[in-house]
Amino acid sequence: MTDLKNLFEAIVNGNLELSVNTTRSALSEGVDPQSILRDYMIPAMDKIGEMFEKNEAFVPELLMAARAMKGSLELIQPHLTAGESESKGKILIGTVQGDLHDIGKNIVGSMLEGAGFKVINLGNDVSPQKFVDAIKTYNAQVVAMSALLTTTMTSMETTINAIREAGLRNKVKIMIGGAPVSQQFSDKIGADGYSDNANGAVKLARALVG
Amino acid sequence: MKSESFIISPRFEAIKPTVDEVITIMGYKPGTEPSFVPLLVDDLINEAQFHSTAKGCYSFLKVDEISIIHGSVLHEKGYIKCGPKIARQLSGSDTVALFLATAGESFDEWIKIKGSLKDIMTEYLCSSIGSVIADKVADVIQDEIKKFAQTDGRGITNRYSPGYCNWDIRDQKAIFDLLPAGETGVVLTPSFLMKPIKSVSGIIGIGLGLQQGEYMCDLCGMTDCLVKRARGK
Numbered sequence A: 001m002t003d004l005k006n007l008f009e010a011i012v013n014g015n016l017e018l019s020v021n022t023t024r025s026a027l028s029e030g031v032d033p034q035s036i037l038r039d040y041m042i043p044a045m046d047k048i049g050e051m052f053e054k055n056e057a058f059v060p061e062l063l064m065a066a067r068a069m070k071g072s073l074e075l076i077q078p079h080l081t082a083g084e085s086e087s088k089g090k091i092l093i094g095t096v097q098g099d100l101h102d103i104g105k106n107i108v109g110s111m112l113e114g115a116g117f118k119v120i121n122l123g124n125d126v127s128p129q130k131f132v133d134a135i136k137t138y139n140a141q142v143v144a145m146s147a148l149l150t151t152t153m154t155s156m157e158t159t160i161n162a163i164r165e166a167g168l169r170n171k172v173k174i175m176i177g178g179a180p181v182s183q184q185f186s187d188k189i190g191a192d193g194y195s196d197n198a199n200g201a202v203k204l205a206r207a208l209v210g
Numbered sequence B: 001m002k003s004e005s006f007i008i009s010p011r012f013e014a015i016k017p018t019v020d021e022v023i024t025i026m027g028y029k030p031g032t033e034p035s036f037v038p039l040l041v042d043d044l045i046n047e048a049q050f051h052s053t054a055k056g057c058y059s060f061l062k063v064d065e066i067s068i069i070h071g072s073v074l075h076e077k078g079y080i081k082c083g084p085k086i087a088r089q090l091s092g093s094d095t096v097a098l099f100l101a102t103a104g105e106s107f108d109e110w111i112k113i114k115g116s117l118k119d120i121m122t123e124y125l126c127s128s129i130g131s132v133i134a135d136k137v138a139d140v141i142q143d144e145i146k147k148f149a150q151t152d153g154r155g156i157t158n159r160y161s162p163g164y165c166n167w168d169i170r171d172q173k174a175i176f177d178l179l180p181a182g183e184t185g186v187v188l189t190p191s192f193l194m195k196p197i198k199s200v201s202g203i204i205g206i207g208l209g210l211q212q213g214e215y216m217c218d219l220c221g222m223t224d225c226l227v228k229r230a231r232g233k
Helices: A005-012 A016-028 A033-053 A059-079 A103-114 A128-138 A154-165 A183-189 A198-209 B019-025 B036-048 B084-090 B105-116 B120-150 B169-177 B226-230
Strands: A090-095 A118-121 A142-146 A173-177 A193-195 B005-008 B055-067 B072-075 B078-081 B095-102 B155-160 B199-207
Touching: A005 A016, A005 A033, A005 A059, A016 A033, A016 A059, A033 A059, A033 A198, A059 A103, A059 A198, A059 B036, A059 B120, A090 A103, A090 A128, A103 A118, A103 A142, A103 A198, A103 B105, A103 B120, A128 A142, A128 A154, A142 A154, A142 A198, A154 A173, A154 A183, A173 A183, A173 A198, A183 A193, A193 A198, B005 B120, B019 B036, B019 B120, B036 B120, B055 B084, B055 B120, B072 B084, B078 B169, B084 B155, B084 B199, B095 B120, B095 B169, B105 B120, B120 B155, B120 B199, B169 B199
Parallel strands: A090 A118, A090 A142, A142 A173, A173 A193
Antiparallel strands: B005 B055, B055 B072, B055 B095, B072 B078, B095 B199, B155 B199
């Protein structure tokens, strides 16, 4: 009988091999896949996220945990029923026009994938029109924008305006992040939420898609 | 008084990051990191030497006046806005040195290649190594400036960069206007972002009685700085 506490620990410790092997073993024993996901995998990601927010873990541990989570998710998903197997939502993520910083946004994207979202990474220096086009193409529920400079964060507002002018504002939730932005700025430009870290971004995305 | 500019192309050995330096900018206190991190970082530092095209430049400007109230340095060729916090730190300088340091364009390309392989961990570690390299090029420049100052008994301040300590990043243009940035391959984009990204610019004060101090994290208002976290600030 597989001890699923090992799966929880494997994800928290970023052990991909143990995570995948434990998941495979549990599935072969007929353990309910929804229970594996709900009772062990998601709590494990919540745990590493909490540790990150308390400075007990840092970006490398987050990424390793997300990788282990993703490995197990790939095994779980074919076993879920049609309704259960749908991703939590589709998120477009990109660094706004004028800004070339990539890595913070990629880390957030990786964490969102680990949390079960389908993530479409638009890259950096993404124009407002490209965000608008991508919303139409991918039928996304959430747009996540990143900026690392005070000089580029203004592109977030420009992008939100472009989304509004395209008649798409009510179809997507918009979240923002990056060193210079704040909740106050988020409110000012009409975004739906802000997070200052990758774990917070996952929580925010979950809250936004309801 | 020197007025010309100086270009440096340090050997990799002179700017090679240590594992501890890299893990510190990720937020760890050395010794608290998971065991896989230093192993990966060490391998990547060794690989980094083939991708670093580090360069730097600096020049000196005679100071006419430093105004803390206006947050500016009036110098022989004009003025630089740096904000009151930094102007205060530069007080007592008779000269300022402006500098620019970069890990180089090919280093940015290397990070992009790692990113394109969807290996975000490696991309992140390479990015952290690049940040340390750019900073170590700035260390080499700072040492040269210090030696120059010491020839006539002067000292130097810490170095300060736009984007920190309330120094508006747009003021970076004034630094670029006064340096031979083209010689280092660094350009400033219309949004005042340096390209290559792994680059750092800034200012150092020179004057009698000036001393470098410990890095004063409290001076900087950044709340999400990982180095601050590692220092327990």
